Amino acid sequence: EDQVTQSPEALRLQEGESSSLNCSYTVSGLRGLFWYRQDPGKGPEFLFTLYSAGEEKEKERLKATLTKKESFLHITAPKPEDSATYLCAVFTQGGSEKLVFGKGTKLTVNP
Amino acid sequence: DADVTQTPRNRITKTGKRIMLECSQTKGHDRMYWYRQDPGLGLRLIYYSFDVKDINKGEISDGYSVSRQAQAKFSLSLESAIPNQTALYFCATAKFTDTQYFGPGTRLTVL
Numbered sequence: 678e679d680q681v682t683q684s685p686e687a688l689r690l691q692e693g694e695s696s697s698l699n700c701s702y703t704v705s706g707l708r709g710l711f712w713y714r715q716d717p718g719k720g721p722e723f724l725f726t727l728y729s730a731g732e733e734k735e736k737e738r739l740k741a742t743l744t745k746k747e748s749f750l751h752i753t754a755p756k757p758e759d760s761a762t763y764l765c766a767v768f769t770q771g772g773s774e775k776l777v778f779g780k781g782t783k784l785t786v787n788p
Numbered sequence: 789d790a791d792v793t794q795t796p797r798n799r800i801t802k803t804g805k806r807i808m809l810e811c812s813q814t815k816g817h818d819r820m821y822w823y824r825q826d827p828g829l830g831l832r833l834i835y836y837s838f839d840v841k842d843i844n845k846g847e848i849s850d851g852y853s854v855s856r857q858a859q860a861k862f863s864l865s866l867e868s869a870i871p872n873q874t875a876l877y878f879c880a881t882a883k884f885t886d887t888q889y890f891g892p893g894t895r896l897t898v899l
Contacts, residue, residue: 711887711888718876718895719893720890720892720893721831722890723888723890726886766831775847776888778831779830780830781830
């Protein structure tokens with residue numbers, strides 16, 4: 678069964694304190710890995726798509742990387758406005774066409 | 789204007805009532821999806837559609853039905869609502885097997 682596990686479940690940082698969020702996956706065949714940001718009561722907002730091991734993508738203070746078993750979302754010098762839940766999802770080759778989501782990491786950045 | 793819109797944004801209903809949630813998109817995508825999100829369970833796929841004539845069940849379709857009225861419109865119905873269908877519901881769209889873009893969500897409460 679395809680599985681996506683995100684850690685930690687929650688993370689508190691001080692403004693400017695860099696850290697990383699982890700997304701590990703066990704799937705029959707990876708077609709793509711997606712990172713989303715979700716604010717409370719709102720829909721997930723697309724951040725990045727990664728397709729193959731070694732790929733990296735950056736956007737402002739965020740950088741996503743991918744290996745054969747996991748992905749990291751690195752947050753450099755975060756600001757309070759980066760506070761949100763970050764969701765990881767994988768698109769698999771086997772079975773029905775669907776995104777398998779992790780449960781998310783809730784990030785809080787204190788000023 | 790938002791690319792993916794959902795109506796209503798909030799709905800409170802009673803057990804046994806029929807309710808319809810609507811989704812419209814202006815992105816020109818063929819693929820549309822309905823998800824529900826529950827605390828601690830993450831996003832789960834209810835139904836998805838690749839075009840007007842193609843409807844597929846997701847992992848939690850029991851108690852739900854859908855209608856794809858046009859390329860741009862995809863509705864989710866609860867024929868007889870029950871309290872454990874209280875959740876956040878999201879519509880998403882995609883072009884082929886690519887990034888899914890989410891709507892703002894509908895918060896449904898079944899009393």
